[in-house]
Amino acid sequence: MNCGPHYHERLVATVFIPSMLRPLAGDAEEIEIGGATVRDIVRNLTAAYPALGDRLLDNGQLRSNISVAIDGEISTLGLLDTVDSDSEVHFIPAISGGRRRTDADSLG
Numbered sequence: 001m002n003c004g005p006h007y008h009e010r011l012v013a014t015v016f017i018p019s020m021l022r023p024l025a026g027d028a029e030e031i032e033i034g035g036a037t038v039r040d041i042v043r044n045l046t047a048a049y050p051a052l053g054d055r056l057l058d059n060g061q062l063r064s065n066i067s068v069a070i071d072g073e074i075s076t077l078g079l080l081d082t083v084d085s086d087s088e089v090h091f092i093p094a095i096s097g098g099r100r101r102t103d104a105d106s107l108g
Contacts, residue, residue, distance in 0.1 A: 011036050011085040015045065018093055024051040038068055039079040041089055056091060065094040 012032050017025045025031060026049065033048070035041040042062075046053035056066055061079065068075045069090040075081040083089060 011083065013041060013083045013085065013087040013089050015041060015089045015091070018091060020093060021052060021055055021091070024055060025049045035083055037079065037083060038062075038070070038075065038077075038081045038089070041083055042079065067092045067094070 012034050015031045015033055017028055017031060022028060025045075031045065031048075033041055033044045035044050042053075042056055046056070056063060058064070062068065068078065068081070069092060070081055070083060071087050074092075
């Protein structure tokens with residue numbers, strides 16, 4: 001089946017925006033956006049919301065502190081992974097902070 005050169009742009013996935021990035025995406029919790037790969041999704045997201053680009057990408061690659069999950073599975077291919085028209089895409093920032101538990105803590 002020949003779908004033409006722009007077929008991939010007609011695929012629309014639902015992208016869930018992490019709470020810390022929502023102010024950069026017009027406070028949207030989720031956005032329907034076209035793309036056949038994660039790279040397409042990011043390109044289209046940053047075209048609509050330019051400030052997201054700096055938070056998701058570093059030198060054209062996903063930032064090391066960002067993981068992407070497609071339909072509930074963490075992607076190992078990153079920007080190269082494919083996205084179906086009914087896919088759910090989550091950009092997951094690494095969680096850090098807190099305090100390391102020590103032996104003194106358990107002594108009460």
